[in-house]
Amino acid sequence: MQVEEYLDKIAESEGTVHLTLIDPASQTPDQAAEIAHAAALGGTDAIMVGGSTGAGGVLLDQTLLKIKEKTDKPTILFPGNASGVSKHADAIFFMSLLNSRDINYITTNQAMGAPVVYKSGIEPISMAYIIVEPGGTVGWVGDAKLIPKRKPELAVAYALAGKYLGMHYTYLEAGSGADSPVTPEMIGAVKHVLGNNKLIVGGGIRDGETAKMCALAGADMIVTGTILEESSNVTAKIEELVSAIKK
């Protein structure tokens, strides 16, 4: 089964998907594989691999290879630029940062990365990437014109544009390590116009209660990264998050 179909099926049958984000720059490949293994035991559905700084090349390849030794969960690239593509992943979130001011993040990195995706045969999953305040490192790196937290209508406008451009997924991003995630009002307003298109929410989600709030507001998939890097018991943390968002 293709990864997109796999994720969509889980969203349908279990209500919400949990995605574990691993940044190859944050630990060794062996440590990354331990986190992925522990996350799989806790019930995560797939492993996203990427970071906004220094996440390409040998470190990315080694991280993916080690993760694949330790778990059968699908691996999905979450690239910060064209160097974030690796043939060792199962799929890639092939995203355009719709509210960037920099054409590099709207189409150029995509053009530079596309031939690598083509040759490697990994599955591209088209995605509209929208960054909301505070935006964190990724907002700065991607030169995003941040969507104000209290302006859901602007997020709705970008999400609709992505949908009409044919993108299957929409990712509302508050930035890795954000103090608080995207508001339920914004999530609900965006999901309302997306209909059956899948909505991913990430940035600043640290506990089951917050994850549940995002899921109830309309998120189809929840991403957590930072909290897992900080957890002493990744399996228990994932169990907390997963049990809060699944039917």
Ligand SMILES: CC(C)=CCC/C(C)=C/CC/C(C)=C/CC/C(C)=C/COP(=O)(O)OP(=O)(O)O
């Ligand atoms: C499709 C291709 C080949 C490239 C897309 C390139 C685009 C649009 C990038 C968007 C801007 C960007 C810098 C995204 C990075 C996404 C990401 C991996 C963020 C989270 O990484 P963390 O490691 O959690 O955050 P820090 O890097 O801030 O720690």
Ligand SMILES: O=P(O)(O)OC[C@@H](O)CO
């Ligand atoms: O690290 P956290 O805050 O979980 O954010 C995850 C993801 O949305 C970052 O791209």
Ligand SMILES: [Mg+2]
């Ligand atoms: Mg990081």
